[in-house]
Amino acid sequence: MHAETPSRVVIIGGGPGGYESALVARQLGADVTVVDRDGLGGSAVLTDCVPSKTLIATAELMAEMNDAHELGIGFRDAEGDPAAARVDLARVNERVKRLAAEQSADIARRVEREGVRVVRGLGRLDGPGTVVAALADGGEERLPADAVLVATGASPRVLPTAMPDGERILTWEQVYDLDEVPSELIVVGSGVTGAEFASAYQALGIPVTLVSSRDRVLPGEDADAAQVLEDVLRRRGMKVLSQSRMQSVAREGDVVTVTLSDGRQVRGSHCILALGSIPNTADIGLEEAGVILKDGGFINVDRVSRTSARGVYAAGDCTGVLMLASVAAMQGRIAMWHFLGDAVQPLDLRNVASNVFTAPEIATVGASQRAIDAGEIQAETVMLPLRGNPRAKMQGVSDGFVKLFCRPGIGIVVGGVVVGPRASELIHPVALAVAESLTADQLAQAFTVYPSMSGSVAEAARRLHQFGPPHQF
Incomplete structure (x- = not known):
């Protein structure tokens, strides 16, 4: 008997949608090549998520130092005069770029260790079954493919009247x-x-x-x-x-x-x-290969990441579905699970947790207040300010809240919002409740540490209790 020839998968773009799909495809036995131009991790690692959140981590520390006087802590210089914290932006940015490069290198080592071939260059489709890589060191390489995943990301939008100069x-x-x-x-x-x-x-x-x-x-x-x-x-x-x-x-x-x-x-x-962003979809052979683009140049995909061209999938910001690294990675994984015949659940955006890394942070999951107000979904709402939380008082936190939405009658949690320090961490129990269709009572009855910010999540859930027969566990 002849061994079955492995499926050939070629991925254009090495961001979260690209490298995560490569790992899944290798796990399922495919022969995988990633054509990458800028470095594995893509803009998420090199110019967007990782750098910006590293900068924000420094800013958070600065803000805490500047607010420390409220907790009874003061800073004084050698002469005993009050001293303000000052930022060395050159050092901050040097650290930002170093961490981004290290994260990219970590990803590269991981995918190469798993047997993924990485080709440095710019990829474009030559029909649905071939990718042509314009190599970084010159020349071209043709890569036949049983499936192609396009994960080319997006770039900052600029206007003719507002062109960046890279300096100011x-x-x-x-x-x-x-x-x-x-x-x-x-x-x-x-x-x-x-x-x-x-x-x-x-x-x-x-x-x-x-x-x-x-x-x-x-x-x-x-x-x-x-x-x-x-x-x-x-x-x-x-x-x-x-x-x-x-x-x-x-x-x-x-x-x-x-x-x-x-x-x-x-x-x-x-x-x-x-x-805003514009997708990196121009001049890479998409429409010639039969891939339909939406308004703005985004690639039209279904919930298992298929495009209109047979054997061509797409993932990440180039699809415009939801511009989050976590969604890009999931779209890429789903594409490979689907193509290679593994069990697959179509993408469900109702379960996506997202966060705005401002101070305070804003984290959301599931149904939104806007959808409830518009009558698109029926839900009861409770909003609990953080200023009443004992841990918040200890830490000098007075801004923020926990908001939960649950179905009337049955009490299933369908969404929530957390505003406050580390909201990105506090949203997780709400995300679990939404993903697993837990009731507000089930969320409320899980023990929380006292004192803790997460106690406000449980307290908000308790306020959504609907009197009736006890829930059967």
Whole structure:
């Protein structure tokens, strides 16, 4: 008998959607090649999630030091005078880039150890069954494939009237080359990326002006959560310009001027553009191979990551499904489970937990307040401020809340929001409840440590108790 020839899988892009799918495909016995241009981990590791959250970790420490006086701690210099914490941005960014490079190298070692071949270059489709790699060191290589996964990610959106120069007008991928502390930073865009950078740089002691075209920051997030964040940012001294649409950004010497559509001008030393993302789908042979693109150039996929072309899958930001590294990785895994015949559950966005790494953090999972208010889902709501939590009082935390949503009558938890320090950790029990269809009573009856922030999750669940026969475990 002849041994069955392994399936050939070629993956274009080495980000979370790419390298996670490569690991699954190898685990299931496929012959796997990843064509990667910038380094394994993609923008998530090299220019986005890992660097920004490393910067934010430094900002968190800075904020805690600046608020330490409320807990009875003061800082004094050698002469005994009060001393303020100061940031060395060059050292911070050197550490940011070093950690990103180390994480990328860790991923590369892992995939190569598992037997994945990595080709350095730029991949494009030549029909649905072949990938052509333009090699980084010159030349081309043709890679026949039984299945192709496109995981090419996305890039910062720029406008002709607001072009970055990499020095004072910056995209979020360019901020880590800063070695001087901005004297006045303007952030254009109040979505997740803009809010995170504005919050972080403000915590580092840099004056920040946030230009928002909408009536509030984080227009896509829970309105109560966004209001808490905006109140905190303003209280800490940030200038938030609501309903202020950017028309242009220009630089003259050391001064950057942001002109708004109503003629007002905002001046600063540096500007970060956070205008959204565009998918990296142009000129890589997608449409010629029969792959249908949606508005904006995003790849149309179903819930098992299939495109309209047979044998071609896609995962991650290039699909525009939900721009999170965790979703990209799951889309990639699902694609390989589906193609290689393993058990697979279609992608279910209702179970996705996400977090905005501002100060305070905003974490969400499941159903949203917006969907409930619109009548799309019936749910009862309870919102419990953190200021009543004993651990929060001990730590000097007065901003934030826990909000839970559950089905009326049956009490199943369908969603939640946590606003506060480390909300990204506190959302996990709520995410488990949503994923496993637990009732509010079941969530409430699990023991929590006293005192702890997580006690507020259990307390919110207790307030959703619906009187009736005891639940049968």
